């Protein structure tokens with residue numbers, strides 16, 4: 001396990017170290033990511049499970065330096081706008097909200113689109129960490145502005161924007177964010193697992 005996270009995060013039970021080594025920094029250095037490397041990480045997301053194998057997820061990618069990247073940054077709100085522009089790439093995890101279910105001929109609402117796209121994002125984040133990258137999910141964005149920026153089709157939803165990059169020097173962050181630049185903790189698993197019923 002890497003020394004930084006292992007000094008801060010202690011799992012309650014044995015687990016692959018990658019799960020505790022994944023955390024969400026805001027300080028990114030200026031290392032770029034090649035499109036091929038980003039696609040390799042999204043390959044992990046592609047193989048996530050989904051209800052009826054509908055694969056509702058859609059990934060809108062933008063590399064730093066591209067106009068689409070700047071448009072996504074512009075749609076972010078609050079503090080996100082201050083740091084996310086230093087990421088190597090931004091990925092909008094969107095999803096189709098309707099699907100043609102097995103045996104049906106017409107699209108119907110898919111109430112599981114967000115759950116399934118969450119599984120895809122988690123796979124992406126873990127694969128990224130394994131390859132030396134850090135990711136940071138964001139729900140802080142202007143939904144209308146981002147929808148317009150990525151030309152979100154009807155019957156689609158935006159779930160989150162994810163920043164990816166190499167972790168940078170916290171000193172580059174504004175003071176208020178610098179003090180938060182540390183891996184967070186979790187409540188004990190015993191407070192989360194319920195045996196048989198609530």
Ligand SMILES: Cc1cc2nc3c(=O)[nH]c(=O)nc-3n(C[C@H](O)[C@H](O)[C@H](O)COP(=O)(O)O)c2cc1C
Pocket residue numbers: 022023024025080136137138139140141159160183184
């Ligand atoms: C869907 C989602 C939305 C989030 N939105 C934001 C956000 O808008 N801004 C931010 O700084 N962090 C955001 N986060 C990061 C969480 O605060 C962070 O994942 C959580 O505190 C756990 O910390 P860790 O990822 O470092 O383990 C978001 C995370 C997720 C999964």
